[in-house]
Amino acid sequence: MTQPEDQCVLAVDVGGTTIKGAVVGEDGRRRHTLTVPSRADDDPVKAVRSLCVQLRDDALDLGATPAAIGVVTPGLVDETNGVVRYAANLRFRNVPLRALVGDDLGLPVAVGHDARAAGVAEAVAGAARGLDNFLLLPLGTGIAAAVVVHGEPVPGATGSAGEVGHMPVHPGGEPCSCGQRGCLEVYASAGGLARRYARLGGTPGSDSRAIADAVATDPVAAVVWNDATQALGTALATLTLTLDPARIVLGGGLADAGELFFDPVRDALRAALAWRTPPPVLRSAFGAQAAQIGAAVLARRLAGLSVPDGWGAPEPEEG
Ligand SMILES: [Zn+2]
Missing domain, CATH: 3.30.420.40 (ATPase, nucleotide binding domain)
Structure with a gap:
């Protein structure tokens, strides 16, 4: 041919x-x-x-x-x-x-x-290149994960595997668009972060980048940033215990903040995994x-x- x-x-x-x-x-x-x-x-x-x-x-x-x-x-x-x-x-x-x-x-x-x-892209040429078992979480408007096992993203029985944005991280917590309370994406998605920041008295209309820039000087920004990284660390601990990924790759608006974001997430993950070594947490190579x-x-x-x-x-x- x-x-x-x-x-x-x-x-x-x-x-x-x-x-x-x-x-x-x-x-x-x-x-x-x-x-x-x-x-x-x-x-x-x-x-x-x-x-x-x-x-x-x-x-x-x-x-x-x-x-x-x-x-x-x-x-x-x-x-x-x-x-x-x-x-x-x-x-x-x-x-x-x-x-x-x-x-x-x-x-x-x-x-x-x-x-x-x-997740497929990150495995072929990105931050998970060559890995068969890893997680990719783009932290955008919402949060969904690619759960890659044996080299393939797992779709699940109904095509809804990886909807970790609705994992409860604060039972009875703040309401989510899905109808539940205390979901991960209420706290740790770029959209959720911006909504919480505005609701708690931050400058309305600020995006995750503006909030990241204000963390050092604005107490409201510091609170929502800390809540986001803690919530994510908690969720990643649950995912690590369930799946034992070789690596966790994070993308989206929050990941663009670099060490300001990754350091507290890694600390929260390590603190929640007392008996085992946490997998490396890296930034997406492809971003958006x-x-x-x-x-x-x-x-x-x-x-x-x-x-x-x-x-x-x-x-x-x-x-
Ligand atoms: Zn939800």
Whole structure:
């Protein structure tokens, strides 16, 4: 079988705020990117479908031939059937994404879960390169983990494995959007941190970066930061005792704060694991791009293209 020299895959990361598409070349480099707001259209499914079509057309304009497309979303994702069962932030319920996008594009479609796909990217070329057993937790609007066991992200019986954001860390604590109280993401997601900071008297509208910058001087920032890192350390201790990962990789807004974030998280984890050595806790190599590169890897695998070790490794940060 001969393959055209300029073969690419399309990779789409559907988030609650933006839909991020990329044309990813044979060498793992993004040759073109396209981002639209998730709510650009009244119908978010339509917004995803139009972005996919546009991305395919853009790839052809570049002279590249798409071999497959990978689309990843948050929520309950049935990867086997290519259906997003439920994604609250996207208002998706039983969306047959593989069939819809496949009909539109005439390409093989890999549908995946965003955090699990991010785990795939970290294993191929990121902070968990070469590891078969590790955890990846992107700490964004919410928190979901990729639980990678024997080299594969575990989907679970219903496609909802890794929804650790709703792990209770403070029973009876503050209310969560899921209807429970005291969930991890109330305290330790970037979104939860910002909401708590504003509610406890901090400057409204501050994001996790602004809060991190204020920790040394603003007592409210110090309190919510400490609560976030303690809650995360507690949750990571439970996960470590359950899964014994070789490494824990953290990404998202909070991880961008570097040692200010990682030092107290590592301390809290160590303090909760009296009898065993905690696994190393590292920062994600891909940051916000992990899910998209993971989608590209899923697309390549579906198309029968090789994914060599290190494929899609992060490009040096711009600016
Ligand atoms: Zn919850």
